[in-house]
Amino acid sequence: MVHFPFSAVVGSDDLALALVLTTVSPSVGGVLVRGEKGTAKSTIVRALVDLMPDERVVRGCRFSCDPEHPDPTCPDGPHPADPAADVRPARLVELPVGATEDRVIGSLDLGRALGEGRATFQPGLLAAAHRGILYVDEVNLLHDHLVDLLLDAAAMGRASVERDGVSVSHAAELVLVGTMNPEEGELRPQLLDRFGLTVEVAASREPAERAEVVRRRLAFDADPEGFAARFAADQEALAQRIATARAGVDDVELTDAALAAVARVCAGFDVDGLRADIVTARAAKAHAAWHGRTRVTRADVRAAARLSLPHRRRRNPFDAPGLDEDLLDRLLDDLDDDPPPDGTDGSEDPGEGPDGGGPAPDDGPEDAAPQDGTPPPPDGTGDGQAPQDARTPPDPAGPDGDPADADADERPPAPDAPGVAPAGLAGSGPAFRPKVLRLTGVGLGDPGRRSRALTTNGRAVGWRPGASGRLHLPATVAAAARDRAAGDTGRLRVGAGHLRSAVLQGQESNLVLLAVDASGSMGARRRMSEVKTAVLSLLLDAYQRRDRVGLVTFRGTGATLDLPPTSSVEAAARCLETVRHGGRTPLAEGLVLAARTLDLERIRDPRRRPLLVLVTDGRATAGSDALDRATRIADAWPATGVQTVVVDCETGRFRLGLAADLAGRMGATHVPLGEVAADALVATVSSARAAADPRSAPHERIA
Known part of the structure; x- marks a missing residue:
């Protein structure tokens, strides 16, 4: 099979460099590639295997032992002092998302067990990828316990199997590469930290560069062999350079000054633990070897930190990954670069990308587009600063919550159009980390x-x-x-x-659908800001529990499904921050849309148990019969079988109790706004889930 040449990939310099560094030094810990769809993530990863040197393996060894340094505990050993060897190309082993645990780590060989009565171990994908690349596309969709197995093996260099009466440990030194689209859900922070390097990729916005990408892709599809032949010389040069760097990486000197700079950078960015320091040091040595240096310099530490630290700075899933490069430069002020022999700045080679990711050769008239354009950095990886929180504009109710403005939803909705004042936009406070909650009983969900x-x-x-x-x-x-x-x-x-x-x-996991009243009355007394903070806390819990979340808002004369149910709580958080408030309260329309959304999701995934969290003050003012329509829907709601929590946002000394009445009609749990702290809301959600499952006992709180 002919792969698209690594050296023919346009742009993606950071990704190319990260892949090269972890190939030069597998101990770096692999690469996680995050980016939007259609950005050649899979293409460049599959192309990497063509640059890796051929492997000498012990003949007949199922675990690919190196003849010069065979594994003394190899299950197929012990191997003789000078075993016969075979030479084969480096392997790229792909792990499908639906793989089972026994296929990944290996299991008992049933054929021999049942046919010969012998308990023999059958190697899995970890053994097949030893001394090669293990590639997981859409790694964020892989089950967490499988990701744990992969990352443990990549970090320890060994895989241990204790199952089905088999006890086996074998070498598993591999380059782990995972790709993911953040829109489909995030990895847990603990798993993010186990990847050595992380790269954010995005499509270039430069027309010339985009055209060049399309031109090369079409040329490759039309004649794969001919296209690969045009880049054969560049591929050979890159492969030789990688082989030279791999041979010399252990001899690169990490001086005390360079090590102190690594520690200072990691401490300056307030990363947790010491894994960041170790990975940055290893990546800096690999970068020095890649550039032919025998000593780690400032350029090496800087390049390594840009790839090893951004994902380790995240404290919760709503933090944007990125790195403040100005701060990085200030932290490296005390570390000087050794002048390279050729008089260059040591950070790049002639004809290569910014970090030596690979040459961009001249392909003649067909590929005559300029190659010096550099795509803009992906969102969150430029200056590394997360976007500022939305500022809360002056509230119509005034700072003291004037009762005269408390019924703002009685006024006609304000359209968001030029020349017309837009609806209010409330900010939110930081999400709280809720207590760990568990449900007793056994369900049947995904x-x-x-x-x-x-x-x-x-x-x-x-x-x-x-x-x-x-x-x-x-x-x-x-x-x-x-x-x-x-x-x-x-x-x-x-x-x-x-x-x-x-x-x-x-x-x-479960489906949590948030239905939020965004009418004018919700903007009074800044209640919308409090609601958003509580909902963000629920989203944080949903992220940790791997739930799917959706968002329905209603204001003015109708309701909108702002976010169809998704696993990406980052998308839900961004969507929530942009929700505006103002206008009347179409409560009936909000309930109808919520019911329709849940019905559709039940058809798509009948085993996932849903929960509706309705955030409202109970008013219904959109239309002459608004209250009657809302009442009829609420009275019929228990027949849907959907467990519901009504968060009552009515405040003040004079209350109508409409939300409490609504909760009673719907058979829902009623929670006053004053009790909607993060822990209280999540506890209510968990209690409702337990009540929805007749097999479940009351939930347990575990701090």
């Missing part, structure tokens, strides 16, 4: 981190007849043994009727 459930992944807690899922070997063997004739000492015969599949218990 894998997540909210409550216990019978899922397709997890630990075996029982078995059922048939082979519909993972095979439960002990139960299968026991069934065959029971049917064995008395006195029969021959080979155990296992038939189709003896097969047993494992019942697996893991954790499930």
Whole structure:
């Protein structure tokens, strides 16, 4: 199979450099590539394998042992002092999102176990990727326990298997590369930290560069072999340079001054733990070796920090990744560069990208577009500063919440059009980290981190007849043994009727639909800011529990599905911050749209249990019969079977109690606004989920 040449990729200099550094020094810990769809993430990763040197492996070893340094604990060993060797190209092993745990780490060889009566280990993908690249596309969609296995193996260089009566440990030194689109959900911060380097990629906004990308892609699709041949010389030069850097990286000197600079940079950016220091030091040495230096310089530390620190600065999923490069330069002021022999600044080679990511050769008339354009940095990776919080404009109710303005939703809605005052935009405070909450009982939802459930992944807690899922070997063997004739000492015969599949218990996720009243009355007394803060806290909890979230808002004369249910809580948080308030209260329209959204999601995913969080003061003022329509919908709501929480936003000395009445009609849990601290809201959500499951006992609070 012909891959698109690595040296033919236009732009993506940071990504090319990160891949090269982790190839030069696999101990860096791999690369996580974050970016929008259609940015050649998979293309450049698959192209990397063509630049890696061929491997010498012990002949017949299933674990790809190096003949010069064979693994003394190799399951296929012990190998002789001078074993016979084969030479093969470097491997790129792709891990599909739907892979099972036994396929990743290996398992008992059922063929030999049942046919020969021998307990033999069958290697998995980690063994196949030893001394090569393990590539996981859409790594954020991979189940968390599989990501844990991969990152542990990449960090330790070994994989240990303790299952099905097999105890095996083998070498697993691999370059782990994962790609993801943040719109489809985020990785947990603990998993982000385990990736050595992270790169944000985005499509160039320069027309000339975009045209060049299209031109090269079309040329490759039309004639892959011919296109690859045009870049053969550049590919060979890059491959030789990588081989030279790999051979010399261990000899690069990390001086005390350079190490002190690494520590100062990591401390200056307030990263957690010491993994950042170790990764930055390793990446700096790899960068020095890549540029042919024997000592780490300022340029090496700077390049390494730009790739190893941005994702480690995040404190919660709503923080934008990035790095303040001005601060980085100030922290490196005390570290000087050694002048390179050729008189250049040492940060780039002639004809290469800014960080030596690869040459951009002249391809003749077909590829005559200029190559010196540099795409703008992706959002969040320029100056590294997160966007400022939306500032709360002067509220119509005034700073003291004048009662005369409390009924702002009685006024006609203010259209957001030129020459007309726009609706109000309330900011939010920082999200609180809620207490850890668990649900008792066992559900049947999709894998997540909210409550216990019978899922397709997890630990075996029982078995059922048939082979519909993972095979439960002990139960299968026991069934065959029971049917064995008395006195029969021959080979155990296992038939189709003896097969047993494992019942697996893991954790499930839920669908949380937020329906927020954004009318004018919600803007009075700055209630909208308090509501947004509480909802952000719920989103933080949903992120940690792997829930799906959606957002419906209603104001003026109708309701809008601002965010269809998604796993990306970052998108939900951004959407919530831009929600404006003003106009009348179309409560009935909001309930109808929420019900329609939940019905559609039930068709798409019938096993995921939904929860509606309705944030309102209970008023219904849009139309002459607004209150009657809302009442009729509320009275019929219990028939939907959707568990609901009504957050009552009515405040002041004179209250109508409309939200409490609405909650009673809907069969919902009623929570006054004054009790909607982050912990209280999340506890209410968890209690509602437990009540929605007849098999579940009341939830437990675990601090």
